[in-house]
Amino acid sequence: MKFRKRKNILKREKAALVRGEKSTLIQEKGHPPGKIDIKIFSASKYTSAYPPINFLADCRENGVESIGENKKKTDDNQDAPKKNMPTWQELLSTADLSVRAANVLLNNFSSCDEFLLCNVNSLRDLRNCGQKTIIELAEFRESIIAVGCRTTTHEQKIQNRLLHAEDLLKFPPSEENLMFLPIFNSGELVNFSWNDLHPGFKGSVSLSGFVFSVRASKILKGLGLTTIGEVMVYPSGNLLTQKNFGRKCLKEVQNIIRSFVVSGDLPLASYTAQTDSGLLPAIDYSSYENLVVSFVRHCLKIKRNQEIVCSRLNFPDTMPTLEQLGSQFCITRERVRQILKRANSLLVVKAHRDLLSDFWEIIEQIIIGGGGIISLVELAVALQTRFEWTHTPNPSALGQLLAIWQTGMTFASASDQLSVDTPCLSCHHPLELLSHLDLSEHDSYHFEVVGNKILTYCKDHCDRNSIQKFHKAFIKQIVSAANSKFIFHDDVVFPSDRWLIRHGERLEDLIVHVLENHGKPIHFSEIGAAIRKENIKYREISDHNVHAAMMRYDTVEIVQRGIYGLKAWGVGGYRSVSTAIEDLLNAHDLPMRRSEIIKHLAGEYSEQNISAALHNCSNRFVSIGEGFYDQPERWRKRSLSGLIDLLPDALVNLARFITTNNNCSYKLVLALVFIRGMDEKGVFYLPTLKERFFNFYLGRQKKGELVEAAAVLMRRIGELGDNEIKNKAIKRPLESFLASGLWSQKYSSFYLHEDLVELLANAAVHSLLLIILLKGIDEYFTAIILPSSNYSKTSIGMDTRTGEPPPCLSDDSEEEIMNVSSESTLSITLKKKSWGKIPL
Numbered sequence: 001m002k003f004r005k006r007k008n009i010l011k012r013e014k015a016a017l018v019r020g021e022k023s024t025l026i027q028e029k030g031h032p033p034g035k036i037d038i039k040i041f042s043a044s045k046y047t048s049a050y051p052p053i054n055f056l057a058d059c060r061e062n063g064v065e066s067i068g069e070n071k072k073k074t075d076d077n078q079d080a081p082k083k084n085m086p087t088w089q090e091l092l093s094t095a096d097l098s099v100r101a102a103n104v105l106l107n108n109f110s111s112c113d114e115f116l117l118c119n120v121n122s123l124r125d126l127r128n129c130g131q132k133t134i135i136e137l138a139e140f141r142e143s144i145i146a147v148g149c150r151t152t153t154h155e156q157k158i159q160n161r162l163l164h165a166e167d168l169l170k171f172p173p174s175e176e177n178l179m180f181l182p183i184f185n186s187g188e189l190v191n192f193s194w195n196d197l198h199p200g201f202k203g204s205v206s207l208s209g210f211v212f213s214v215r216a217s218k219i220l221k222g223l224g225l226t227t228i229g230e231v232m233v234y235p236s237g238n239l240l241t242q243k244n245f246g247r248k249c250l251k252e253v254q255n256i257i258r259s260f261v262v263s264g265d266l267p268l269a270s271y272t273a274q275t276d277s278g279l280l281p282a283i284d285y286s287s288y289e290n291l292v293v294s295f296v297r298h299c300l301k302i303k304r305n306q307e308i309v310c311s312r313l314n315f316p317d318t319m320p321t322l323e324q325l326g327s328q329f330c331i332t333r334e335r336v337r338q339i340l341k342r343a344n345s346l347l348v349v350k351a352h353r354d355l356l357s358d359f360w361e362i363i364e365q366i367i368i369g370g371g372g373i374i375s376l377v378e379l380a381v382a383l384q385t386r387f388e389w390t391h392t393p394n395p396s397a398l399g400q401l402l403a404i405w406q407t408g409m410t411f412a413s414a415s416d417q418l419s420v421d422t423p424c425l426s427c428h429h430p431l432e433l434l435s436h437l438d439l440s441e442h443d444s445y446h447f448e449v450v451g452n453k454i455l456t457y458c459k460d461h462c463d464r465n466s467i468q469k470f471h472k473a474f475i476k477q478i479v480s481a482a483n484s485k486f487i488f489h490d491d492v493v494f495p496s497d498r499w500l501i502r503h504g505e506r507l508e509d510l511i512v513h514v515l516e517n518h519g520k521p522i523h524f525s526e527i528g529a530a531i532r533k534e535n536i537k538y539r540e541i542s543d544h545n546v547h548a549a550m551m552r553y554d555t556v557e558i559v560q561r562g563i564y565g566l567k568a569w570g571v572g573g574y575r576s577v578s579t580a581i582e583d584l585l586n587a588h589d590l591p592m593r594r595s596e597i598i599k600h601l602a603g604e605y606s607e608q609n610i611s612a613a614l615h616n617c618s619n620r621f622v623s624i625g626e627g628f629y630d631q632p633e634r635w636r637k638r639s640l641s642g643l644i645d646l647l648p649d650a651l652v653n654l655a656r657f658i659t660t661n662n663n664c665s666y667k668l669v670l671a672l673v674f675i676r677g678m679d680e681k682g683v684f685y686l687p688t689l690k691e692r693f694f695n696f697y698l699g700r701q702k703k704g705e706l707v708e709a710a711a712v713l714m715r716r717i718g719e720l721g722d723n724e725i726k727n728k729a730i731k732r733p734l735e736s737f738l739a740s741g742l743w744s745q746k747y748s749s750f751y752l753h754e755d756l757v758e759l760l761a762n763a764a765v766h767s768l769l770l771i772i773l774l775k776g777i778d779e780y781f782t783a784i785i786l787p788s789s790n791y792s793k794t795s796i797g798m799d800t801r802t803g804e805p806p807p808c809l810s811d812d813s814e815e816e817i818m819n820v821s822s823e824s825t826l827s828i829t830l831k832k833k834s835w836g837k838i839p840l
Contacts, residue, residue, distance in 0.1 A: 088112055094184055096251060101136045104129050116141065166192045172200045173261045184254060186237035194229030201261055203229020209351040210256060216249045232257060283355060288383070288393035289314050291359070292401065299352045300343060304329060308336060309343045314397050347404050360405050362386060364420055371467060371474030372422030376402075376414050378471050417473050429461055430454045430478045434486065434493075444494045447475045454478075501534040508553045510535060511546070512566065515556070521565030524550055551576075577605045577613045578620055582631065591630035591771055625774045626676065628767075640779070643772045648759055651769065657740055659776040664712045666733045668780065669696050672773040674750065675760070682757030684750045694726040709784050 088111050092102050108126050109115040123134045165180040166189055182188060194203040205228045207220060219242050225231050231253065239245055239253075283298075284290035292314045296306045308329065311320050322333035322340075329336070346352060353360075366382045367374050374382070376395035384392045399411025402418060411418075419425070433454050437445070451470040458467065472491070479488045487499035494502070497513065504510050514530045515522070528546035531538050550556045550564050557572040559565045565572065575583070584600055585592060594614060598607050614621050614629055622632045630638075644655045658671045673692045678684045697714050701707050708715040714729050734750075737743040744751045752760075760766045 090185075093186075094179065095140060096255070097140060098133070098136060099247065100128060101133050101140070104133060104137070112144065116144065165189060166196070169201075170196065170198055172198055175262060178258065178261060181232045181257075182235040183232050183239075183257060184236065186235045188235055189233060192233065194227065194233045197229055197232065201229065201232065203227060203232060205229075205260075207231070210260075211346060211349050211351060212256070213249065213252060215244055216252055219245045219249070220253075228257065228260065283359070285359075285387055287389050287391070288398075295356055296347075298355050299346050299349075305339050305343055308339055309347070312340065313400050315394060317394070319396060319400070344404075348407050353404060356405070363402075363405075363418075367418060367420045367471075368422050369468055370471030372425045373417055373419040373473045373477060374471045375417050375473045376411060378473065379418065424458075424467065424474070425477075427458075427462070429458055430474075431481060433457045434478055434482055443498050444492045447472055447488070447491050447493060450493050451475050503536060505537060507531075507538065507541075507546075507549050508555065510538070511550060511553070512555055515564070515566050521559040521563050521569075521571060523562050524564055525562075527564070577601070577609050578617050580604060581610065581613060581629075582620060585629070585631055585634075590768070591624055591628040591635070593627045593767070594629060595627065597629065624771070624778065626672075626770055628771060628774065638775060640772065640775055643768070643775060646768055647772070648765065650755060651759055651765070654742055654756060655769065655772050657742065658773065662776075662780065664708060664714075665777060665780050666714070666729060667736065668773060668776045669693060670730065670733045670737070672696075672770065672777065674752070675766070675769055675773065678752060678757075680757075680761070682752035682754065682760070686745070686748045686750050689750060690726050690730050693730050694722065706781060706785055 088109070089106075091112060092105055095102075097105075104126055105115060109118070120134060120138055123129055123137060129137075165187065168177040168180050169189075169192070171177055179185060180187075197203045207217075207226060207228060210228065212220065219239070220231060223234070223242070225234065236250055236254075239250060240247075284294040292310050293306075296309050296313070300306050300309065308325055311325060311328075320328075322336045325336045326333040363379065363383070366379065366386065370378075376399050380393050380395045380398050383389070383398075395414035396411070399414075399416060403409060403411060406418070424430075434450065437450070437453070451472075451474075454475075455467060455470060475493070476488045479486045479493055484496055487494045487496050487503075489499055489503055500509060500513050504513070510531050511527055514527050518526075524547040525543045527550070528541060528543040531546065532541060547562075551558075555567055556564050557567045558574045558576070559571055560574055580601055581597060584597060594611065597614070598610050601610055614623075620631065621629050622635055624630055624635060640659055644652055644659070647655055658667055662668060670689075670693055673689060673696060674684050677688070677692060697707050697717060701717055707717060713725060717725060734745075737750075738745060742753050742756065744753075760769065
């Protein structure tokens with residue numbers, strides 16, 4: 001590009017250095033007048049000290065007849081002072097350009113003449129100059145030419161240049177003298193304050209009504225500026241030195257001042273002032289929709305944003321979501337959220353809220369006229385009547401509009417209330433009248449009847465009363481303040497007891513209410529009949545459901561069979577059969593046989609009821625075997641060691657021998673069968689013992705329970721013959737019993753030591769030993785049933801004599817039971833399928 005080469009030459013030939021943030025302008029010889037070389041360090045903070053004037057007319061005044069040609073100055077203006085010549089930087093600092101457009105002009109053009117000589121196509125080759133920037137620069141170029149066409153005559157220009165800025169600002173505001181304000185040119189006025197401005201500048205107007213950004217508003221407030229006139233005479237260069245105040249904030253302030261002074265746009269004026277002066281059209285009160293639309297149009301400029309906000313302030317049913325609005329306007333929901341957030345911050349500005357000052361005043365009058373509190377539904381109806389609207393506004397939509405008036409409040413539903421501080425809200429007369437309301441003739445009153453009674457009472461006892469009709473929300477509030485004596489339900493005021501039996505929803509409250517009214521225990525069928533007669537919700541409830549519910553409530557207790565009363569009366573004492581069994585088991589502290597339980601409770605309950613309770617209440621009772629029952633949680637917590645400690649000392653060794661050093665259940669089961677079936681002399685016929693031993697496992701198989709661990713012979717019931725399994729399985733436990741010295745064999749009979757038989761003659765001791773054996777069997781099968789259990793790797797217990805753990809069996813071996821006597825060491829024999837016996 002030619003102008004780039006020319007610019008590089010000028011840079012090499014310049015004779016001065018740039019210092020600070022000032023620019024050094026060097027007039028180059030051999031170039032057209034007005035061609036200057038510019039080096040700028042901080043373009044965003046640059047403002048000229050000279051007042052901006054029509055630069056194109058000035059160029060012509062200084063003798064430039066045509067731009068880009070080598071013309072000499074005319075003789076008329078040879079003595080014109082050079083300091084009045086316009087500068088390229090001055091034009092760019094005051095122009096409404098983006099940062100990128102300004103940088104493109106500063107980096108590629110040294111004067112306005114050079115910029116005007118460049119056409120649009122040549123702008124495309126500039127760096128950082130895209131389509132958007134080209135359009136902006138083209139509009140800027142056209143505006144420069146248009147300003148040059150509107151210049152005054154040469155003689156008028158010379159005359160205006162002789163005037164000072166202070167003199168020009170005393171004339172009515174215009175586009176020309178507006179630029180002499182310090183806020184536009186950074187120049188300081190001498191002996192001139194905002195009070196000296198022409199009245200047309202309206203310098204006395206307060207800043208509180210203008211809509212500035214948060215950043216600009218904070219900085220202006222921090223500088224102590226309170227009126228728009230003070231901002232006009234404040235140099236823009238001083239503003240740019242403030243922290244966080246840049247070109248964007250300065251442009252914002254300048255645009256607001258220009259719009260305020262030249263265009264006559266008064267963003268701070270109230271609705272009444274604007275409409276009276278004819279500056280703005282009146283708010284349209286013909287309908288709620290027109291009210292919202294006209295209000296939003298005064299606050300927002302972009303039509304799309306207006307429609308989005310109106311959709312949130314006026315909707316027929318439910319508020320449209322961000323997703324729905326985004327689909328309607330072809331934007332994302334996040335963009336909708338940003339628009340609404342920005343719009344809400346503008347709507348709540350005092351200047352905008354004052355547009356509806358008449359509307360807010362009417363709402364306040366409606367609220368005060370009904371007691372100081374009103375719901376959104378009532379307010380919507382009252383506004384329709386007041387303005388004679390054809391349709392009632394949606395209460396939820398009205399709540400969104402009221403949130404602009406009552407900042408900080410949120411109206412989520414139509415039942416939300418709006419209140420104004422009035423003496424009626426704190427007056428005690430309405431509550432006194434409600435407390436003395438005569439309900440002997442009528443069970444309830446409509447809220448309007450109650451309101452009329454209160455209104456009549458207040459007119460006689462209150463001098464300042466101006467209420468014409470109390471709102472429903474006011475009646476609801478005094479009813480709720482009556483300490484639960486009254487209930488407001490469906491526009492009707494009920495005494496609390498009448499409301500409970502008529503509209504109560506908790507069955508327990510209804511049962512208690514019926515018993516309290518009756519005064520003594522009654523049959524549950526009578527309670528059910530009273531509830532069906534009065535209550536609307538439970539008109540079809542059965543006596544069975546009432547009885548089932550009463551058994552669950554802690555406030556009600558059974559007095560006799562089928563008869564219930566309040567527990568607070570203390571006339572109870574009756575207990576259910578399940579409760580009686582639990583109390584008996586708790587008192588006995590050990591599992592009990594069913595026959596023992598029946599014997600203890602025979603005088604209070606029948607055998608059939610006791611058996612049914614034990615069988616059906618599985619969550620309260622568990623059968624542990626041999627006719628014994630216990631509570632599930634207590635049975636899980638019992639331990640073998642704890643139960644064994646309850647035995648006599650002579651039987652402790654017997655119990656420990658049976659319950660320890662077990663790698664299968666044979667010894668436990670054989671001991672259980674023997675203790676259960678021996679005669680009074682401790683003798684058991686051996687063939688019968690073998691048969692019952694086998695039947696124990698056969699019964700588990702038929703019940704679908706686990707018979708034994710996978711490697712144990714008894715697990716193969718059904719695969720091998722019964723006699724084969726029976727004889728092989730019982731052989732080793734019998735030998736172990738005989739080796740212990742606690743049993744002996746004579747012919748075909750098996751004998752228990754006579755000292756032990758004598759101790760087991762006690763029924764309690766006999767039952768305790770059976771319980772210990774049942775607990776051992778239960779723990780064994782529980783252990784092998786668990787998924788984590790592996791029989792071949794499960795410890796069978798510590799050897800109490802040697803203190804060493806017993807060995808484990810391999811998975812592929814067929815285990816044969818053996819236990820050692822108390823005098824011998826532990827030994828195990830494994831029998832492989834293809835090998836002989838291997839002693840370990």
